[in-house]
Amino acid sequence: xxxxxxxxxxxxxxxxxxxxxxxxxxxxxxxxxxxxxxxxxxxxxxxxxxxxxxxxxxxxxxxxxxxxxxxxxxxxxxxxxxxxxxxxxxxxxxxxxxxxxxxxxxxxxxxxxxxxxxxxxxxxxxxxxxxxxxxxxxxxxxxxxxxxxxxxxxxxxxxxxxxxxxxxxxxxxxxxxxxxxxxxxxxxxxxxxxxxxxxxxxxxxxxxxxxxxxxxxxxxxxxxxxxxxxxxxxxxxxxxxxxxxxxxxxxxxxxxxxxxxxxxxxxxxxxxx
Numbered sequence: 001x002x003x004x005x006x007x008x009x010x011x012x013x014x015x016x017x018x019x020x021x022x023x024x025x026x027x028x029x030x031x032x033x034x035x036x037x038x039x040x041x042x043x044x045x046x047x048x049x050x051x052x053x054x055x056x057x058x059x060x061x062x063x064x065x066x067x068x069x070x071x072x073x074x075x076x077x078x079x080x081x082x083x084x085x086x087x088x089x090x091x092x093x094x095x096x097x098x099x100x101x102x103x104x105x106x107x108x109x110x111x112x113x114x115x116x117x118x119x120x121x122x123x124x125x126x127x128x129x130x131x132x133x134x135x136x137x138x139x140x141x142x143x144x145x146x147x148x149x150x151x152x153x154x155x156x157x158x159x160x161x162x163x164x165x166x167x168x169x170x171x172x173x174x175x176x177x178x179x180x181x182x183x184x185x186x187x188x189x190x191x192x193x194x195x196x197x198x199x200x201x202x203x204x205x206x207x208x209x210x211x212x213x214x215x216x217x218x219x220x221x222x223x224x225x226x227x228x229x230x231x232x233x234x235x236x237x238x239x240x241x242x243x244x245x246x247x248x249x250x251x252x253x254x255x256x257x258x259x260x261x262x263x264x265x266x267x268x269x270x271x272x273x
Contacts (some may be wrong), residue, residue: 001048001052002053002056002160003049003111005045005046005048005049005052006045006046006049006070006104006107006108006111007108008042008045008103009042009043009045009046009049009104009106010101010104011036012039012041012042012045013039013042013073013077013097013098013100013101013104014097014101016035016036016037016038016039016042016093016097017089017094017097017098017101018034018216019031019035019037019038019095020036020090020091020093020097021094022035022124022220023035023088023090023094024091024094029081030125035090035093035094035097036081036084036090036093037076037098039081039093039096040081042077042097042100043077043078043081044163045072045105046070046074046077047072048072050067050070050074051125052073053063053067053070053114057114057115057116058117059117059121059122059126061128062125062126062130062131062134063117063121064110064112064115065107065110065112066107066108066110066112067107068134068228068257069103069104069106069107069110070107071101071130071134072103072134072137072138072257073099073100073104073107074100075134075135075137075138075168076096076099076100076103076138076141076142077096077097077100078138079135079138079141079142080092080093080096080142080145081209083142083178087170087174087178088170089146089170090146091149091152091169091170092142092146092149092170094149095145095149096145099141099144099145112129113179114263122201125196125199125200126200128196129193129196129197129200132189132192132193132196133189133190133196133197133213134192135189135193136186136187136188136190136191136192136193137186137253139182139185139186139189139192140182140183140186140190140225140246140249140250140253141250141253142182142186143179143182143183143186143246143249143250144246144247144249144250145193145243146175146178146179146182146243147175147179147242147243147246147247148243149170149175150172150175150179150239150240150243151171151175151240151243151247152169153169153170153171153172153175154195154239154240156169156227157172159254172239175243176238176239176242176243179242179246180232180242181202183225183228183229183232183246184229186225187222187225187226187229188229190221190222190225191222192219193218194219194222196219197215197218208269213256214256217252217255218256218257220252221249221252221256224245224248224249224252225249228242228245228246228249255265
């Protein structure tokens with residue numbers, strides 16, 4: 001059942017990306033509602049796969065590469081759907097659906113069976129730390145998607161390619177404000193994720209910080225976003241510069257995942273030593 005639901009979600013993400021992209025080309029509202037409906041269905045099916053996996057394992061399914069990727073993709077879509085209830089961000093939705101498809105495809109490619117949770121991870125800290133860290137990264141992923149759309153919109157305006165399709169994209173001001181709000185929410189969540197991880201490390205292994213690759217990249221990411229928010233509030237960074245650095249920050253998120261879960265798993269991936 002878990003794999004079936006995951007396959008349904010994977011296909012639905014791709015279909016949603018296509019339909020939402022079609023909405024930007026056509027002058028009819030039907031693709032918007034259809035694309036959002038498919039994306040919501042994918043989100044529900046994906047959530048069902050995560051619940052089925054968690055029930056089978058007896059713990060929150062976020063420990064293996066497959067589980068982490070799957071949970072991350074699901075949260076990205078959930079954050080977008082929550083924001084879409086207030087903003088009309090179909091262009092961002094097309095990017096989100098594409099990103100969710102790619103991450104879920106990575107999860108599907110790295111699928112492995114359910115395994116027993118190591119004793120040192122059987123802690124109340126697991127859902128707390130994971131929820132904060134992954135939710136923070138998902139909000140920052142939304143900022144990344146918004147920034148991509150911002151750069152596309154800005155380029156089209158500079159080239160004076162103003163047509164009906166361009167009007168389907170949110171205004172630069174809306175995108176800039178949403179990017180800042182996503183950063184303003186994602187950074188505290190990221191901070192709390194790091195803090196709870198340090199507290200859990202002290203409780204389980206006797207030290208707050210072990211300088212693992214994932215921890216080092218998390219620190220780099222925290223410093224980058226802290227500097228970015230500082231530049232926004234003090235210097236007044238906006239627009240293209242803010243969007244560009246936001247994209248760079250999300251690249252660090254992806255690199256930290258590769259190092260923390262794939263190349264050098266340690267306590268954050270496959271070995272749990």
